[in-house]
Amino acid sequence: MTDSKHTPADLDVAPRDIRFSLETARQGHWLGGDPVATAVFNAMSLTFPDGERMFMDAVKAYRDRLTGKLAQDAKGFIAQEAIHSREHHQLNSLIDRERYPVAEIEAMIRKRVTFARERGPMAMLISTIALEHFTAMMAEMHARHRDLFDTTDPEIEKLWRWHAMEETEHKAVAYDVFLEVTKDWSPLKRYVVRCRAMALVTIMFTRNITRYAARLLEADGYTPEAALKAVKRFVWRDPGLFRRGGKTYFAWYRPGFHPWDQDDRPLVADWKTEFDAAAA
Template structure:
């Protein structure tokens, strides 16, 4: 749909594409540092690619619907991630500083462009009846939610199994992490539910203040 947008939105789309390309590069580099003999990285990557190809096979609108729904999820999780704790202990308290910095940077970027794909959706469907637009995005979110949460849980459990958990123990640990402590999904349900409000827009949940804080924390301080 790049040819169907213009002005500031076209600029935003180009910035979005650039950011996503950088994200892919950084996570590809990270994945290559993981012990592939121990962890099932190749299996997970193959499953992700299969799902991406399924989306592409459905044409541009299916890809756009998947994108706007997944952007809602990732921005929601980014917003919740960095004040998350388990019994008062921040979830990144024992994380390598370089890895924590990567996740903070990624969260900031996800927040910064969280509305771009949605604005494209609004532009390319402006001729649709409002009820059709609402039904399409609502149905898409329900389907994406079902598959995305299941995939996240399954992939996380696969990694824990590689660490010696039984499948039952892994499933229980993932469920507790996502829904109880620190409850990235459990605490995010209000933001998730806001999607179904008529007239919804991603910046209705305005967390630009958090993005500014992250930018300040990630900006290198010049040497004196």
């Protein structure tokens, strides 16, 4: 059992300081008029500002131990995540807080993030690498199934596409930091720790997103039972937001896994060209 770092040498993790006009989110069901889909993506967006700040701090905690390209990649990762946090904060601010229990959900998110932070820098980093695998998996599914946002306002659609492209680009940065700062660990120890973390994160992440989205749907008139059923159908069956990335998800449990074992850059090459130009 071995661990080998093989992030592409020609990969540049570059922040793109792009701002999006998201005012149509005020209208409510911004994802094609679908209350369930909108609730699920709003639930994910609500987790991003606090979650991504934790990701940034998890990597920052080890910057003094990084050199060369990895140090540069870490700098780019932190900058990208800061901009993601800013833009999703903007989207979140446009959700009708008199109608939807946004403050309640944000309080639950902060409580969970605070718990993760209190466990220390290494625990934060381990949580980060598992959650970054989740976001990379969903970014890949976005790139492979581009129809979900077909009837969404173009600016909101671009926000999620830009986010997916940069999640693909930096998907291995936190993982490479983990490999670097645990280089004195045995490969077996690394393997056991990261697999245990992924199992826990899988349970918590999917459960929490489902619960947050269901609470948002209740404000649209769904009973708690109907809301939970509708969200579970969306994330596990149709379109199966969490299920359809199974192959990528389970790759994590392969000994010697590295996020760039699967090179997704061709999937998002057209998006990269578009957003590089927009940032320039």
